[in-house]
Amino acid sequence: MADSIVTPSRSRDLDKLLLRPGNLVGPTFEPGVELRDDLREYARILVVGAGGLGCELLKDLALSGFKNLEVIDMDRIEVSNLNRQFLFRVEDVGKPKAEVAAKRVMERVSGVNIVPHFCRIEDKEIEFYNDFNIIVLGLDSIEARSYINAVACGFLEYDSDDKPREETIKPMVDGGTEGFKGHARVIVPGVTPCFECTIWLFPPQVKFPLCTLAETPRNAAHCIEYAHLIKWDEVHSGKAFDADDPEHMKWVYSEAVKRAELFGIPGVTYSLTQGVVKNIIPAIASTNAIISAACALETLKIASGCSKTLSNYLTYNGVEGLHIKVTEFVRDKDCLVCGSGVLIELDTSVTLEKVFSISLGSAVTSGLNIIVDYHKFGLVCVLVLGVEFIHQLEQHPKLLLSKASVTHRGKNLYMQAPPVLEEMTRSNLSLPLYDLMGKIPKDIVHVTGTTDKHDKKTSCLRKLRVAFKGIDGVTDMDMAGGA
């Protein structure tokens, strides 16, 4: 690739960052043409959302030297998007955002390849997300962020010292805007706090009491919520309200207007109706541009190491004057999503019943992660989560967990309570955990129960890393399929 040295990149300024050494660079930074080329060749970036932020992100990333981009968004273009979602034109209204955004950026930035995905984020297989090196989020909902966060953190693996294994880390860069305010953050699962560690940062949505809506509406939003939450059900018994259906929205609007007239309340408009029902806050194009710029830059920094990354949460506030602040939030060590889980190491000769009374006892000191020894075929160890076993746990002096309920990948293997669930899961007690877990060599299991901490019973929810020894590593075809 000798001639690439003389080929200047499209961006002279990007070259200055990537081709020259520096004092403030990341620890693994290796400047040079190879770095620049590798960014194009090997960095695969997913942009989640093709709305106000997503349009900016695609443009910024494409102009920052990334070549392999994909974008996922389930929405179609609306007229009201056109003021700020600058990749869209009037004739695009009704078309999928992801497809149009990808096409427009590819037309303008030569050499960039953007693959659009017009679907819900939940529609994709989990493995789809594992194909990307960095996931950049331009979303406006807590639910969607929480979902992607769980997926990305789900790839994370810890070694036996509870250190995150670098090759399993899926970094995320999350942007968000609300009017004149915004944030940009870098989430490196296992290293910096994940979305769930700091979910309290998001204020709960304002919800008006239903009786206020029904009896004493005082403002336009009350009238709209009355039509949306109460009147709709009264008239359309059983039919679910769909916020994305314009007919439904128009109906709510007209009912809200009637309601407002009845109580002499001004201010109900169609766009306010949309805003209240979908919880939309007016978007400002420049806020999107600023936040997106920060996110694209962090993405470039993570990938190239050309500078240290944001640590770890930037807030931007343009409401009164201008205020930008970076806060270093800390991880929740017990986070169920990004935490390492409970570790216990066991001798293979110990019977499982005994194993468990010992292991859960020693977990008090060792903290995190269970490894259940699993003898090779023939010598089948059966993990009995039975009444016997649980009773034993309760008797054990160093007991960590009593009254344990066990869940694996959304399947409740055993539930102590309520009685109706206990009954439904009781038959699992006599089955091997390995079978119950679909014969996977290692996986996460969640356990709820009661711990005795300082002679005080507290309820807890723990993440366990269960690994079956002897069948780790390369899997037989027998086991790969799961259950």
Next chain:
Amino acid sequence: MIRLFKVKEKQKEDAENSRGVVPVKKQSAGELRLQKDITELNLPDSCNITFPNGKDDLMNFEISIKPDGGYYKDGTFLFSFEVPPIYPHDAPRVKCKTKVFHPNIDLEGNVCLNVLREDWKPVLNINTIIYGLYHLFTEPNCEDPLNHDAADMLRDHPHVFEANVRMALEGGYIGDEYFESCM
């Protein structure tokens, strides 16, 4: 991290065929927290929980409440709970599936209970809501009406209200509205 990306890309090419992908159901933090809530439920004897979609869907369940005192004694009232994935950041959606003449529950099953909406906090749990619902039957509140007629009647003519509620519990009309027996 670019070196890592490069290594991974190479590995991916090598391993393309040998990878046995196990389909994974993503469990949200909300589901896990709910699981804890559910195992720790401390229901009064007069309340019962059922899971219409089986043991692996805890996000949708039903609670039946049979008040042992007050105007609604001996009636059985069924509530559906729909728990959002970001629970407990957001409260569950609760509807009353039994048609009832009640000042704080409208005929569509909407329930006016503060902890379901304006006063919900992530430290609260499913138990809090169930006790709140139970409380609505032992002490219906005409200050925050959702069913105006019921609230007026309770405030102005408690005896008439009582008689009407008794009648509705056994099945009958209040005005034009028919209530099926729920005893």
